[in-house]
Amino acid sequence: MSYQALATDYDGTIATEGQVSETTITALKRWQQTGRKLLLVTGRRLESLYTVFPQANLFDCIVAENGALLSYPGTGAQILLGSTPQ
Numbered sequence: 001m002s003y004q005a006l007a008t009d010y011d012g013t014i015a016t017e018g019q020v021s022e023t024t025i026t027a028l029k030r031w032q033q034t035g036r037k038l039l040l041v042t043g044r045r046l047e048s049l050y051t052v053f054p055q056a057n058l059f060d061c062i063v064a065e066n067g068a069l070l071s072y073p074g075t076g077a078q079i080l081l082g083s084t085p086q
Contacts, residue, residue: 003036004036004037005036005037005038005039006028006031006036006037006038006039007039007040007041008038008039008040008041009040009041009042010040010041010042010044010049010053011042011043011044014028014040015052015053018052019052020053020055025055025058028058029058032058032060037060037061038058038059038060038061039059039060039061039062039063040056040059040061040062040063040064041062041063041067042062042063042064043064043065043066044064044065045064045065045084046062046064046065046069046071046078049062049064056073057073057074058073059073060072060073060074065084067081067082068080068081068082068083068084069081069084
């Protein structure tokens with residue numbers, strides 16, 4: 001079986017206390033360099049995510065705001081799917 005994408009949560013998964021280690025960033029880059037996709041899934045608001053994790057633009061797609069927003073950092077495209085969480 002060959003995996004073509006990796007979807008991961010932010011808080012408590014790739015980030016500890018809001019920070020992503022350099023080791024994790026390096027591993028994510030290696031994954032992507034093989035031609036596979038990276039997806040980040042988070043309940044955070046997009047602007048808050050970029051404040052704590054400027055490297056979020058490494059991901060091909062970000063599902064943010066509890067699934068209400070799809071963001072494609074490579075193109076800057078965003079698709080609003082629902083109401084922004086309060």
